[in-house]
Amino acid sequence: MSLLKASTVDFEKAWEEMQTPLASLLSGLPQSLPNAQWLAMYSSIYKICTNPGAPQAELLFFRLRGLLVTHVDALLEKLRRTDGEVEFLKAYCAAFEAFTTGASYISELFRYLLALHIWNDIAFATLKKRIARSVVGIYDTARRESADDANVCGLRRERRAEDDAERCVLTYYALGLCKHDPMSLYRAELDRPFVQHTLEYYSALGKELISKLSVSEYLKEVEQLCLKEQRRCEGILHRVTIADVRQMCCEVLVQAHAERICADAESFLVHNQTDDLHRLFVLFSELPTEHALTSFKNILKKFIEQRGLDVVRQFGHEDAAKNPESYIEALVQVHNEYFALIKQTFGFNALMRRALDQLPELLARYTHCLMSHDKRPGGTPHELHPAASGIPSTSLLAEESLEKKVETVGVVFCLIDDKDVFKKHYAKFLAKRLIKGTSIANDLEILLIQKLRDICGHDFVSKLQKMLKDKLLSKELLGAFAAWMEEKDTELRKEDAKHALAIQLHLSTAYHCDVLTAGAWPISSASAETQLLLPAPLEVHVALFTKFYTERSSGRKLLWVHQCASGTLQARCFAKRHEFALSFYQMLVLLLFNTATQLSHADLRRLTNIPPSDLSHHVASLVKAKILLASSDAENPSYALNFDFTSRKLRVSAVPSAPVEPAKAVKATSREVAEDRKMALQAAIVRVLKTRRDILLPQLEVDVVEMLRNQFAPSPEMIRQNVGILIDKEYLRRHESSEHRLVYVA
Incomplete structure (x- = not known):
């Protein structure tokens, strides 16, 4: 066209020649134009637009627009007179398709004019509400028919109605004239009214069904309704609408009745209705929030805990004491049963796995039971075995059997998400065994820690290894102290007369002293702030050991934690000699009765x-063992030694049972875990940024989760929260180009 030369043209004559072929194209009637006529129209249009005297492009534009408006007005009048929804949609689609076909030919002649604007401004703007009502009406008919129809979709019974609805939806796409958002017209004029009507329809239907069906039957019906509605929309409506409709169905049919559904969830668990449980879980998972799923998780967790309590009641105190291994295995079996349920029925969903979040502590206590030979009572109600009595000894569990069970602990440990929680509890139990000397074998302790190291790495077990190392070093240190006392014997006696009492105590008493690294051992030093009043020989002996250690290890300070100590006192004031196994506080109390009777x-x-x-x-435990007698004065009772004390046992244990762990202590443990996770997470983020220097937030989340997978599974929210903290601390910053791009600050 650009090769043609500009020339004058008679506009009225040229338009008269073009008007009839253009009207014929818009009518949709079979029409074949010879090439000569096409070329003549091209030439005329070019001459009109490039007329040297006065270009008449604007006049041509309005003439063509008038032709299109007249044609569309005629179609509009015809469509208004059409009766019946299906017939109307069919006529509308036929007219639109004929118009767009003709407009496409005209567009080749008038590229600057978009004929669809004419249709949109006149026909669609007038009919859009009726079009939407017609589509919704066809779907309403299909929904009602599908209730009595064996076919999946009611639209399949009226194939022509389905085709007309599909063709009508395509017209919305064609009329999407906004280049930046071509779906805006579809969303505003069809998607929103369709979804809103669907919400109202299923909201009313859900209220009707929940009132006359059981929860199990209701869930089956909801599953079928959602499936039918999805299939009814597929291939016709846009995928965005299909997703919105599916979610809307779940909201009005499930979320609106979640409380009633959850009320029957425990019944599903009791009767092992796995199909209903799976159906409930799938529907809850599709809801926009996790509120209903969290409620169901709490029901599951409570039910699992109840099953564990049933095992406790079944065994009872005496049976658990006589057969602790079977007791432990029964509890582990409960866990395994519901672990399988969560894996098979709930797809190993992370939220549902939290219903088993007691597993880390359970496994830690199980391990403590296997590795300990302490037969004394004194456990807590929270321990895996009531009163902690009857723990299997080496005679009950052969070393080979123990090694197999250690292997089992390693296998179960791999299944735990919160490995750091297990380590927190395991460290407490390990400290208890090492301090009290109740561990079956040091080699087994090392074996288990090595297994944990192989799974989670050296950093994970560094403190546990330090605890074992401290025990070995303490043994060597005690030998060195004995040699130092022997070497300095004469010098110490001359230095202070009190030292003779300490030396006598050292030579006549069997004792062991552990020097533990602060920070590696889970021991509270709060009680160490209280200065105990020790017997004179013991106080001097403590001072000598402190002097020896200070000379040997400069720069270190000893903090005595006496509440962890225990020992045995010999009593020769009764009918026969007895040995009392006591806590350190009890020893201090009984030693006072060497010089007083009350x-x-x-x-x-x-x-x-x-x-x-x-x-x-501690005094209450001495009274309970009948070693001391207490007066009836409630405010300030007096105590006297019971000289009539008798026991068939030579060695009597009066160590008090550990008090029930208060709620504050439980919260403190959770708070410690949260703080440890926060520090580990921030360290991992900085480590990743140091390596990459520049990273997108989604990739950072992937790298951090991979780095910490052997400790715990951080959520994206947790990662983003700590990223914000590190930005405030100026360890990293956001890139200027995007807030989701992070840069390391050296």
Whole structure:
């Protein structure tokens, strides 16, 4: 066209020649134009637009627009007179398709004019509400028919109606004239009214069904309704609408009745209705929030805990003491049963796995039971075995059997998400075994820690290995102290007369002292702030050991944690000799009765400086063992030695049972885990940024999760929260180009 030369043209004559072929094209009637006529129209249009005297492109534009408007007005009048929804849609689609076909030919002649604007401004703007109502009406008819129709979709019974609806939807796509958002017309004029009507329809239907069906039957019906609606929309409506409709169905049919559904969830668990449980889980998972799924998770968790309590009641105190291994295995079996349920029925969903979040502590206590030979009572109600009595000894569990069970612990450990929680509890139990000397074999302790190291790496077990190392070093240190005392014997006696008492105590008493690294051992030093009043020989002996250690290890400070100590006292004041296994506080109390026959509670507090709550607890255990007799004075009772004490046993244990772990302590443990996770997460983020220097947030989340997978599974929200903290601390910053791009600040 650009090769043609500009020339004058008679506009009216040229338009008269073009008007009839253009009207014929728009009518959709069979029409074949010879090439000569096409070329003549091209030439005329070019001459009109490039007329040297006065270009008449604007006049041509309005003439063509008038032709299109007249044609569309005629179609509009014809469509208005059409009766019946299906017939109307069929006529509308036929007219639109004929118009767009003709407009496409005209567009080749008039590229600057978009004929669809004419249709949109006149026909669609007038009929759009009726079009949407017609599509919704066809779907309403299909829904009602599908209730009595064996076919999946009611639209299949009226194939022509389905085709007309599909063709009508395509017209919305063709009329999407906004280049930046071509779907805006479809969303505004069809998607929104369709979804809103669907919400109202299924909301009313859900209320009707829930009132006359059981929850199990209701879930089956909802599953079928959602499936039918999805299939009814597929291939006709846009995928965005299909997703919106599916979610809307779940909201009005499931979320609106979640409380009623959850009320029957426990019944599904009791009767092992796995199909109903799976159906419930799938429908809850499709909801926009996790509120309903969290409620169901809490029901599952409570039910699992109840099953565990049933095992406790079934065994009872005595049976558990006689057969602790079977007791433990029964509890583990409960866990395995519901672990399989979560894996098979709930697809191993992360939220549902939290219903088994007691597993880390359970496994830690199980491990403690296997690795300990302590037969004394004194466990807590939270322990895996009631009263912690009857723990299997080496005679009950051969070393080979123990090694197999250690292997089992490693296998179960791999299944735990919160490995850091297991380590927190395991460290407490390991410290208890090492301090009290109740571990079956040091080699088995090393074997298990090595297995944990192989699974999670050296950093994970560094503190546990330090605990074992401290025990070995303490043994060597005690030998060196004995040699130092022997070497300095004469010098110490001359230095202070009190040293003779300490030397005598050292030579006549069998004792062991552990020097533990602060920070590696899960031991609270709060009680160490209270300065106990020790017997004179013991106080001097402590001072000598402190002097020896300070000379040997400069720069280190000893903090004595006496509440962890225990020992055995020999008593020769009864009918026969007895040995009492006691806590350190109890030893301090009984030693006072070497010089007194009766002491009040206030006297014991004044002479020992033991914290009041601890003093009452430990003295109560002595009274319970009938070693001491207590007066009836509730405010300030007095205690006297029971000279009539008798026991068939030579060695009598009066160690008090550990008090029930208070809620504050449980929360403190959770808080410690949260703080440890926060530090580990921030360290991992900085480590990744140091390596990459520049990274997108989604990739950072992937790298951090992979780095910490052997400790715990951080959520994206947790990662983003700590990224914000590190930005505030100026360890990293957001890139200027995008807030989702992070840069390391050296």
